[in-house]
Amino acid sequence: MNLAGRLTVSAFMHDPITMGGVLMMIVLGLGVVGALFYFKRWRWLWREWLTALDPKKIGVMYLGLASFMLLRGVADVMMIRVQQATSVGASHGIVSTDTFQQVFSAHGTIMIFFVAMGFMFGLINLIVPLQIGARDVAFPFLNSVSFWLYASGLALINLSLVIGSFSPAGWLAYPPLSELAYSPGVGVDYWIWSLQIAGLGSLLSGINFTVTILRMRAVGMSLMKMPIFVWSVLCAMALVIFAFPILTATLAMLALDRTLGMHFFTATGGGNPMMYVNLIWSWGHPEVYILMLPAFGIYSEIVATFARKRLFGYKSMVFALGAITVLSFIVWLHHFFTMGAGADVNAFFGIMTGVIAIPTGVKVFNWLFTMYRGRIKFATPMYWFLGFVFTFTIGGMTGVLMSVPAIDFQVHNTLFLVAHFHNMIIGGVLFGYFAGFSYWFPKMFGFKLNERLGRYAFWCWFVGFLVAFMPLYILGLMGATRRLDHYDASMGWQWLFIVAGVGVAIICAGIGFQLLQLAVSIWKRKANQDLTGDPWNGRTLEWSVASPAPVYNFAVLPVVSERDPFWEAKEANQAYGLAKYSDIVMPKNSGMGLIIAGFAFIFGFAVVWHIWWLVALALLGVIVSIVVRASDDDTEAIIPAAEVQRLEAAARARRQTA
Amino acid sequence: MKLRGPAAAIAVITVVILAAAVTVLHMGGAVILNPKGMVADQERTLLIVATGLSLLVIIPVFIMTLVITWRYRETNTKATYQPNWDRSRTAETIWWLIPTALILALSIITWQSSHSLDPAKALASSTPPITVQVIALDWKWLFIYPDQHVASVNMVQFPEGTPVHFVITSDAPMNSFWIPALGGQIYAMPGMSTQLNLMANTTGDFKGSSANISGVGFASMRFVARSSSQLAFEQWVAAAKASGNALTQASYDQLAKPSSNNAVKVYTLTDRSLYDRTVMKYMMPLPQSSELGSYGSTQ
Numbered sequence: 024m025n026l027a028g029r030l031t032v033s034a035f036m037h038d039p040i041t042m043g044g045v046l047m048m049i050v051l052g053l054g055v056v057g058a059l060f061y062f063k064r065w066r067w068l069w070r071e072w073l074t075a076l077d078p079k080k081i082g083v084m085y086l087g088l089a090s091f092m093l094l095r096g097v098a099d100v101m102m103i104r105v106q107q108a109t110s111v112g113a114s115h116g117i118v119s120t121d122t123f124q125q126v127f128s129a130h131g132t133i134m135i136f137f138v139a140m141g142f143m144f145g146l147i148n149l150i151v152p153l154q155i156g157a158r159d160v161a162f163p164f165l166n167s168v169s170f171w172l173y174a175s176g177l178a179l180i181n182l183s184l185v186i187g188s189f190s191p192a193g194w195l196a197y198p199p200l201s202e203l204a205y206s207p208g209v210g211v212d213y214w215i216w217s218l219q220i221a222g223l224g225s226l227l228s229g230i231n232f233t234v235t236i237l238r239m240r241a242v243g244m245s246l247m248k249m250p251i252f253v254w255s256v257l258c259a260m261a262l263v264i265f266a267f268p269i270l271t272a273t274l275a276m277l278a279l280d281r282t283l284g285m286h287f288f289t290a291t292g293g294g295n296p297m298m299y300v301n302l303i304w305s306w307g308h309p310e311v312y313i314l315m316l317p318a319f320g321i322y323s324e325i326v327a328t329f330a331r332k333r334l335f336g337y338k339s340m341v342f343a344l345g346a347i348t349v350l351s352f353i354v355w356l357h358h359f360f361t362m363g364a365g366a367d368v369n370a371f372f373g374i375m376t377g378v379i380a381i382p383t384g385v386k387v388f389n390w391l392f393t394m395y396r397g398r399i400k401f402a403t404p405m406y407w408f409l410g411f412v413f414t415f416t417i418g419g420m421t422g423v424l425m426s427v428p429a430i431d432f433q434v435h436n437t438l439f440l441v442a443h444f445h446n447m448i449i450g451g452v453l454f455g456y457f458a459g460f461s462y463w464f465p466k467m468f469g470f471k472l473n474e475r476l477g478r479y480a481f482w483c484w485f486v487g488f489l490v491a492f493m494p495l496y497i498l499g500l501m502g503a504t505r506r507l508d509h510y511d512a513s514m515g516w517q518w519l520f521i522v523a524g525v526g527v528a529i530i531c532a533g534i535g536f537q538l539l540q541l542a543v544s545i546w547k548r549k550a551n552q553d554l555t556g557d558p559w560n561g562r563t564l565e566w567s568v569a570s571p572a573p574v575y576n577f578a579v580l581p582v583v584s585e586r587d588p589f590w591e592a593k594e595a596n597q598a599y600g601l602a603k604y605s606d607i608v609m610p611k612n613s614g615m616g617l618i619i620a621g622f623a624f625i626f627g628f629a630v631v632w633h634i635w636w637l638v639a640l641a642l643l644g645v646i647v648s649i650v651v652r653a654s655d656d657d658t659e660a661i662i663p664a665a666e667v668q669r670l671e672a673a674a675r676a677r678r679q680t681a
Numbered sequence: 682m683k684l685r686g687p688a689a690a691i692a693v694i695t696v697v698i699l700a701a702a703v704t705v706l707h708m709g710g711a712v713i714l715n716p717k718g719m720v721a722d723q724e725r726t727l728l729i730v731a732t733g734l735s736l737l738v739i740i741p742v743f744i745m746t747l748v749i750t751w752r753y754r755e756t757n758t759k760a761t762y763q764p765n766w767d768r769s770r771t772a773e774t775i776w777w778l779i780p781t782a783l784i785l786a787l788s789i790i791t792w793q794s795s796h797s798l799d800p801a802k803a804l805a806s807s808t809p810p811i812t813v814q815v816i817a818l819d820w821k822w823l824f825i826y827p828d829q830h831v832a833s834v835n836m837v838q839f840p841e842g843t844p845v846h847f848v849i850t851s852d853a854p855m856n857s858f859w860i861p862a863l864g865g866q867i868y869a870m871p872g873m874s875t876q877l878n879l880m881a882n883t884t885g886d887f888k889g890s891s892a893n894i895s896g897v898g899f900a901s902m903r904f905v906a907r908s909s910s911q912l913a914f915e916q917w918v919a920a921a922k923a924s925g926n927a928l929t930q931a932s933y934d935q936l937a938k939p940s941s942n943n944a945v946k947v948y949t950l951t952d953r954s955l956y957d958r959t960v961m962k963y964m965m966p967l968p969q970s971s972e973l974g975s976y977g978s979t980q
Contacts, residue, residue, distance in 0.1 A: 120897045193894050199871060200854035200895060290871035290963050296855060297870065330753070333767035339777070361857060362868050363801070363875040370795035374788045384738065384780035385773075391745050392772065396763040400755045401687050409688050412746050413695045420735040427731055427791050429798035432865020433713050433724050436857055436892035485691065489698040497702055500711040502861040504892040507900045514888075515710050 028634035029209070034187045040102070040118050045185050074612035076163040077574055081170045082148030083467060086460070088177055089141025092133050095181070097527075097534060099130035104524040112512035123508040124191035125210065129180070131194025132214060136221055137177050139314045139448065142456040144173070144228055147256050147317065150463055151232060153565035153572060154250045156241025156581040161234040163610040164652065169224040169231065171620030176221025179627045183213035187631070190214035193506065195303050196277070198288040198296040203281050209631050212281060215274050216627035220620075222270050229263030232256060241564070243583040247341070250563045250586075251334055254341050255320025258348040259313045265352070266309035273302040282630070297362060304355040312351040315447070316344060318455025319386060322411060325404045325458055326390050328559050330397030333587060336389040343382035343389075350379045360428040361435050369428040376426035380419060387412065402559065403477035407458035410485045411450055418446025421496070439499025442492045449488055457484075457537075465553035469571040473551070476540035483533030491526025494519040554681035556674070562587035567598060569674035575607045575662055578671045599678070604667040611660045615652040619645055688750040692743060712861045717887060717908070719880045720798060720864030727794055731787060738783055800867050801876040803844065810844035810878070812977040813837060814956035817849070817856035817869035817891065819939040820898030825928070825956050827978040831921035832928045832948040834936065838907040840914040841884045847877040848977040850960045852937055856899075857892035860906045866892050872963030874976055881908035898941030905945070921947035930955065953978070 037045060059065050072080060106123050110116030118126065148170075152160055160166050183189040190210040192201040201211045236257045240249065249257075276287040277299065286292035288299040327334040334340065356364065356372035390412070399405065421443040425431045434440055465471045498519050503510070510516060544551060553570040564581055565572070567589045579602040585591040592598040622644035629637035709715060716722045753760050796802075803810065814825040815837075824837040839845045849858050851869040859866035863879040869891075881887070891902035909917070926932070928948035933955060954973040961973065 120900070124894070124897070191897070197855055197893075205854050205896060295872075297873070332762075332764045335767050336769075336773050337767065339773050359868070361866050362870075363873070366796040366799040366802075369799075370792045373791040373795060374784075377784045377787050377791065381777070381780040381784055384783075385776055387742060388776035388779075389773075391742070391749055392769075393767075394749050394753055396761050396766055397753050398755050398762050398764075399750060399753050406687055409691050409746070409750065413691050413743070416739050416742055417695075417699075420732070420739055423735050423787065424728060424731050427727060427787070427794060429724050429794040429865065430728050430731060432798075432800065432867070433721070433728070433861065435866060486694060489695065493698055493702040497705050497711065500706060500713045502712045502859075502888065502890070504859070504890060506894045509900045511903070519705075 026634070026636065028629070028632040028637075030186070030632040030634065034209075035185070038119060038122055041122060041184065044098070048181060048184060069614070070612065073617055074614040076159075076167050076610045076612055076616075078148040078152055078160050078163070078166055079467065079572060079574075081166055082145045082150075085141050085145030085148060085170060085173070088174060089138050089145060092137040092141065092177060094534070096130055096133045096138055097531065099126050099133070100527055101531070102126050103130065104520070104527045106508060108517065108520040108524045110509045111517050115509055118508075120508045121188075121191055124193075124506070125189040127506055128190045128193050128196075128210075128214070129183075132190075132218070133180065134448070135194065135310070135314075136218060137173075137180065139452055139456070140221070140225060141173065141177075142453075142460070143259075143314060143317050144170075144225070146321070146456060146459045146463065147228075147232060149467060150459075150565055151235065151253060151256055152239070153466070153568070153576055154253050154563050155236060155239060155244060156564050156577060156583060157235065157239040158576045158580070158607070159239075159610065160231055161239055162231050164613060164616060164658070165227055165231050167613065167616030168619055169228040171616045172224030172227070172623060173221050175620040175624035175627065176217040176219075176224070178624055179213065179220065179631075180217040182628065183210070183217070187213065195307065197303075198277065198280070198294075198299050199290045201277065201281075202289050203284075204289065204291075212278070212631040215278050215281075216631055219271065219274050219278075220623050220627050222267055222274070223623075224620075225263055226267040226271070229260045229267065233260045233264060236260070241581045241583045244588075247338070248583060248586050250320075251323040251337065251340055251344075252317070252320035252563075254344055255316045255318075255323070258344045259316040262309045262313045262316070262348060262351065266306045266313065269302060270306040270310075273299065273306065278630075282633075300359050300362065301355075304358040305352075308355040308358065309351045311444075311447070312347060314452045316347065318452045318459075319344070321455045321459035321462070322390060322408050323386075323393075324563065325408055325462055326393045327587075328462075328561055329400045329402060329405045330394045331400070331560065332393055332397035333562075334389070335392040335395070336385075337586065339385055340389055343385045346382040347379060350375060350382075354379060357426060357428075357431070360431045373426050373428045373431075377423060380423055380426075383419065387416070402461075403472070403474055403481065404458040404462040406478055406481040407454045407461075410481060411454045411458075414446060414450025414454070414485070414488060418443055418450055421446065434499050436504055437499035438495040438503045438505055441505050442495035442499060445488075445492055445495075449484075449492075454484070457481075462559070463565070465558045465570045466556075466565055466572055468548075469553055469569075470544065470548040471551040471553055471558055472544045473540050473547070476536050476543060480533045480536035480540060483529050483536055487526050487529030487531075487533055489526070490529055491523050494523040494526070498523075554677045556678065557589075562590035564589055567592070569677070573670050573674070575609060575667065578602065578604055578607075578667050599675070604664045604671065606664050607662040607667060608659050609662060611658050613652070613655075613658070615648055615655075619648045619652075622648060686751050686754055688747050692747055695743075712888075716862060716864075717881055717883055717885060718860075718863030719804065719882060720878070721862060722882070723794075723798060724865055727790065727798075730790065734783055734786060738779060798865075800865065800878065802878060803846065804878045804880050806842075806844045806880065808843045809979075810846045811839060812846045812848065812979060813839070814975075814977060815847050815849040815858055815869065816956065816959055817851040817853055817858065817895070817902070818937050819853040819896060820891075820902050820941040821936075821943040822858075822889070822891075822902065822904045823933075823936065825950060826918070827950070827953050827956070827975040829918045830950045830953070831918050832950045833921065834946045834948075835904040835943055836907065836945040836947075837889070837904060838909060838914055838917050839881070840911040841881050841908045843911075844878055844880045846977055847879065848956070849875045849877060850956070851895075852959050854895040855893055856895045856902065858889070859892045860887055860889040862887040863906065868893065872960060874960050876977075881906075884908050884910060896939075898939065901941040917947075922949045924949060927951050928955065930958075933959075 106116040187209040286294035557566040626641035856869040957973040
């Protein structure tokens, strides 16, 4: 038996460009480790962060990893843009076809699973318990397991850069291309197992936050008094619970095909690749709305806050969210109108897709009327919102166009489609998360982000986005299909690819401004301190506590009677009352989440490389860790009333200096 | 009314870049907007109608955004401020109805066009159609003419004004068969046979490609779709028959091995059930050879 499975020295050999990426990863990793030793921060890292069960800390870790992966995803974009701008006619660009295909597959996978999902769960962790007036999530330890599974999946996908290779089969890895017959290497296995591990974390988070929202709301907060962001999260988490098991099952079947020679999706042996396409999109389409709905919720919060007016048409908004949630499960076939279904089937799914535009349109009108007769303050989050209104409506329009099957036949799998979904994911989802990030940043860290640099970042992102993606729409109409590593000069596409590359460069400047904004804001944090806990004149409960929020969130659990409880309390001059404090029970930190997920990571690596003894060992590790954790009865710690009193008095004193 | 503020700047940037994009499209390089076939022509009309319908809602939204954000900016203290006004049954009914009306109109268009432009539907024409069997291979296209008894690689020729009935499969990973000048695409899948009906309105050479990734050679899966006169088509068929290349199971198996950037090559077809056998070989149990015909053939 070969103890190393199919792992050989050649797995460490790469072409020069990949090697550059590997070296960067190694240098970065060594830099972090070195810094931890130099500043003697290991103990601090372990105690304060790695073992944290506080959803606010877990949220910050999600945001940190997602930001890191955004940089990696953008590095992939730069390679894609340079390749497509230069690989024309006699020139074959900067990377080999195989590397190029790995790069765009990694780009899509990373941006959806590790950037968008990471930002989403980060913000949800930070804000949902605070908005519903809770001290914690329903299952704090499970939450830590979810996060570490996400981190494990993320580590595995990055490891594929260093050891072996990544999938070249596109971000959804359609069989039979992704089957053993056509992709015999480890790439597709890395893809499968990093998603399996991270996806399991997402499913557990979905359950956790659904229960949290349904069971842990403040007294008096009926469902129809929940902040709209919480509604959007509840809808998204319901989608997670229904959609992610489909992903898990589909990936499991593909893994069985590849590892044990089964025939679920192979073309031969009675398998059916069309079933895979069907299944992956019945997860994939809800996934789009899993990302989109919380962004809708964020925009709703921001518009109401900065227009200083109640959200217009709350019931319509809730109904629209619910309608989108249901509809998002009956449109998946629009991703493959071109697979040859009959006219009736295509027409049904086309019409259902169009119907989603109705509740979405209603939301836009409600946002506009929230601002109508308001007093709008244009802080950075509002810039992201306004940018979203314009880009998202364009993307919505091209989406409606593609919902007509006969139009889709002409633009499917072209750069028109690529431009459309980036329109939704960047202009819709990412702008929303950036808006939420700058809106809630003071609540995380106790100081505001620099407004001017934030606006610069916005302008670069917005202009860069249009310059990068309008050419892609045109290219699609010129017949340019996606994922081409090379094309003929006679196509006349090159100059548009170059323009798109310029757009990406402008976006990179935007990212540069974001990093600079973060650095400057930390540097000058004393000047931008949020002493009140309420920097934007907010409406919901998270603004009623100090910034950064204390570990227990609320010294006294709030009682709610209105939809915008904090706003109403301020109006009635009852926002900050004195109270009698009592002991607060909070979960103790635990490193077991990290350990369980660590074994999951080893399991993923071992199964990719067919190191069966290690697979067994890692599985055993997971099971033993779970048993050990389950047998631990000492999981709670008490924050004494006196300590609460002290912290609250300090917060009050800070507020009075403001 | 003068408008300033971030929304106005955002709108100006958006409109300028959109206008630039529309100008580029008018320069004429966009094959989908300059169709050369009956199906592509109808698909373009649909695209334009649906765009127009959407703009009916989008333009008012843009204008409302501009006006509202400017009028109700923080510094304009003259504007009405009603912080507690949060519902209006009339207003909300109106904007549930506006997108509903748009989608209703679009749904009718969707239903009708899905049927009239169903890729599997034969095109109405006084000229009888010709059948071309298409096999996507790693990484080239094989075209088989079961009734003309010829075949070709990376080039497909047919007479103008004649409906072409493509039946399409793959003996490789999934691909998508697409000639944008003539009409929309359809997947080519192993063990499956999809159909596409197209007709060229003029003569000319049109570019075809695979729109779905199928491995390292996928970018080279380009082919020429040549629409010619009936006479030129017949001459081409005759030349293929006289080429001396015979497409047999053995030469097919050779051709099916992975290769890319294959030159155009014509064959005389000796085995009319080649296409059917290629589709059926993925099925178990394999049907008897005598049960196989030639899918799509009119003879």
